[in-house]
Amino acid sequence: MTAPTSAPPGATRRQRLVAIALMCCAFACFSALDATAKWLTPRIGVIETSWVRFTSAFLLAALVLRPWSHREILRSVRPKVQIIRALLLLASTILNFLALQYLQLTETMTIMFTQPLVVALISGPLLGEWIGPRRLAAIGVGFLGVLLITRPGAGGIHWAAVYSFIGVGCYAGYSMLTRYLAGHDSSATTLFYSSAAGVLLLSPVMLFIWHAKPDGWTLLMMAATGFWASLGHWLLILAHRHVSAAVLSPFLYTQIIWMLALGYFIFGDLPDRWTLAGASIVICAGIYLLHRERVRKSVDYA
Structure with missing residues (x-):
């Protein structure tokens, strides 16, 4: 999904930190979506x-x-x-x-x-x-x-x-x-x-x-x-309003942390x-x- 507005050319340190936090929260939401889908599919x-x-x-x-x-x-x-x-x-x-x-x-x-x-x-x-x-x-x-x-x-x-x-x-x-x-x-x-x-x-x-x-x-x-x-998606858009995608992209991989936590606490899964x-x-x-x-x-x- 593309952000509707481009990031400012000279983002401050505070803006970068806020954007990174928003990015991490966005992927926490996407992890929750997958966990919800995993719970739902056997039922409906x-x-x-x-x-x-x-x-x-x-x-x-x-x-x-x-x-x-x-x-x-x-x-x-x-x-x-x-x-x-x-x-x-x-x-x-x-x-x-x-x-x-x-x-x-x-x-x-x-x-x-x-x-x-x-x-x-x-x-x-x-x-x-x-x-x-x-x-x-x-x-x-x-x-x-x-x-x-x-x-x-x-x-x-x-x-x-x-x-x-x-x-x-x-x-x-x-x-x-x-x-x-x-x-x-x-x-x-x-x-x-x-x-x-x-x-x-x-x-x-x-x-x-x-x-x-x-x-x-x-x-x-x-x-x-x-x-x-x-x-x-809303948090993702907000994050890209603060800084560029190049700064945010590596934080995609924080999703593995959320997946580990949700998999363990909801489904009792622990990866080998x-x-x-x-x-x-x-x-x-x-x-x-x-x-x-x-x-x-x-x-x-x-």
Whole structure:
């Protein structure tokens, strides 16, 4: 998701600290969203949980953006690309929720952390942003970390990790198209398309597959998916108003802390040493890629 406003060129130390705190809180919300989805899917189903997530996001986006008063939000310069991007987000969400039925929160999150590696790898052929040998080596190291977690052939991780890996591919494509659309459509238009597509595609399906009779607690958790997603995106926008994405990006990896805590206290999950070691390698590779990207941009602007 792109921030609606750019960060000030000379952010103060206080602004940076506030932005970092907002960023960490945003990813705490996204972790809570995944934990809520993991709790919900056995009770109401994966597709149903996905529908709840997109419907709540759509309603909030409609209330905030008011497309009935601002018709320009509905007009896209690249509508086909918007639709493809929205479909990739929908697929990534469903695949992530499928994986969460079987995997620990930390396992799915660590696999999702490879998304920047995938984006860096495919940026060359798709966007012409070719990477050098250092970043290519970092990508290789990052994928070695994933192999350490999954340990194929050694019974390391549940087969449902395949859902996460396919989801990473979908989300990488979604991220690439987000960057492409930033030069064509407003962030409001892109945000609206993201949620609207999920609602339009899943709502007819709900007429045939919704059989759940949620109790009060389940209804509360269903509402919580919208709350966590909305609050997380709002905090993310506030953070990017203070400082640039280059400063904030490394704090994406604080999400592993929230996932560890939520997985342990809610589901009693405790990752093994292989998962922790692999996660550390993936995170280090991702942070190094971000560092090299900042170096490259500083050279370009010099």
